[in-house]
Amino acid sequence: MSLAIGIDIGGTKVAGGLVRTDGSVVGRARRDTPHRSTSPNVVEDTIVEVVTELLAVADAAGDDVVAVGIGAAGFVARDRATVVFAPHLSWRDEPLRDNLQRRVRVPIAVDNDANAAVWAEWRFGAARGESNVVMVNLGTGIGGALMLDGKVVRGAFGIAGEFGHMQVVPGGQRCECGNKGCWEQYASGNALVREARSLMVAGSPLATDLLARAGGDPMALTGPMISDAARDGDPTATELFTEIGHWLGVGMANLAAALDPGLFVIGGGVSAAGDLLLDPARTMFRRTLTGRGYRPEARIVAASLGNDAGLIGAADLARGIREGDA
């Protein structure tokens, strides 16, 4: 069996998998990493450990591994070898591929994690059959990727798809990127939790249910607690998802004006809320899409591969480089 290894590097973990040509994952390995580790070497060592473990699994089963794909949360240059900047990983112009290739015998390719995810959803998931796709991943922030005519768009320098840092509110909420009013300050897990906490801190009676779920400590509140509350019918939690969803819809309408995709795929942890999030997003998208009524409209669906999208896509893209089709 011919396998590729996919590695998904987040801010605090390295997750790897053995991926078949049909996108299925037949073996896994995972390590936690220190958050904002001071040395790039720590993460690189961890990647090598995970790859080595997966290679041993494949060897033991008599399977061949043809490529290793790395999906990294950061700016990856067009050469698919260098991480230009990764705020959560203390990488700056890091020659990641070459550093790893010296220690791993299988050919390696590096890509942005969201690029890997949109590729996976297109090949094996929610975007099958649609070659013009905008992917919006709602986690703590917003990650994004763009596929046009069946190709991942990387931009002139490899940094396309940073949708979360498009300004939607002039002078709005301060963002970690240094700007104000970035989209991810209004439509992300962080935004959801921030708004809920501000109600709690203000002592609003509307936050009674949420405060109880957080054990009385606003700082202990998490996104999944808000999802649970919304599913249990708490009107405040539902309203918070509606707000996030509305901002998601406004931002998608902006992207549709610019890019005219046939499909939006919404991934990331917050997307697990499903229609609590997507229904208000669809409503606002239809209400703010320019030319509405005079144009075909993009569909909006939830991603289907969940947390595996990054590693599946990284593996498949790396295999494609080997085979000359990606």
Add this chain to the structure above:
Amino acid sequence: MSLAIGIDIGGTKVAGGLVRTDGSVVGRARRDTPHRSTSPNVVEDTIVEVVTELLAVADAAGDDVVAVGIGAAGFVARDRATVVFAPHLSWRDEPLRDNLQRRVRVPIAVDNDANAAVWAEWRFGAARGESNVVMVNLGTGIGGALMLDGKVVRGAFGIAGEFGHMQVVPGGQRCECGNKGCWEQYASGNALVREARSLMVAGSPLATDLLARAGGDPMALTGPMISDAARDGDPTATELFTEIGHWLGVGMANLAAALDPGLFVIGGGVSAAGDLLLDPARTMFRRTLTGRGYRPEARIVAASLGNDAGLIGAADLARGIREGDA
């Protein structure tokens, strides 16, 4: 000599030219058309007149015309034959290519006017040598087009590049498209004139110079009058360009976050103001680009082909279809 005819259809004119393979224009014809003409046929008749006139010129010179390209201000479907919607031309799902092809012997292709312009600037103008280009045309509104890896991006339905209708101010100025806060309400010729008029109407002493140039009538004020005043040193006119330029910069930073182009080309009538507009735009772009200091930055230049970009690009794209490379 092998020529292609390019036709640029705006809201009130049909301009045509005989275009050589090097992008030069060797013959011209032009007709005015009624604004928001009630019948699509009026514009189609006018196009046929202009094409016929140019074919006669070519025939007389013994030159061969291999293709006719139409650049239309409207949504053009991916088939490059149908105008889905053209607000200024009363076209709706208009089979423009086929209607014209019945009356013209040379093969015809239809494209969006901004798509034609970015192609022209890439082949013969300010974007030569850069394959990832965002074009922003500031006229009465904002027209836009996108080239990635040397291909014009049309989107799933052909309608990509409508940057002017990305929302930059929630609840902001009402736009003709029905939304509020669209970018073109803040960075366009209309925005420039609207802001100047509001000063005049308010009786602001800051508008004395502009009011004099408009003969005392706010409604008689035009964009070029404001450019002239700015060039003559009127501080209010200069400030108005600075404001428009700042919004231009903010919007470009948004597009750079999403698309990571190597180059922005600024065209359209307002771009004739040159650095009055582009300097504040560059300043704000650098100030609001996400990841600034950690990434390569796109250059921002003025378009170089002026009003000819649309017809040159339409001609060259149509020739490319004939020759299989566009």
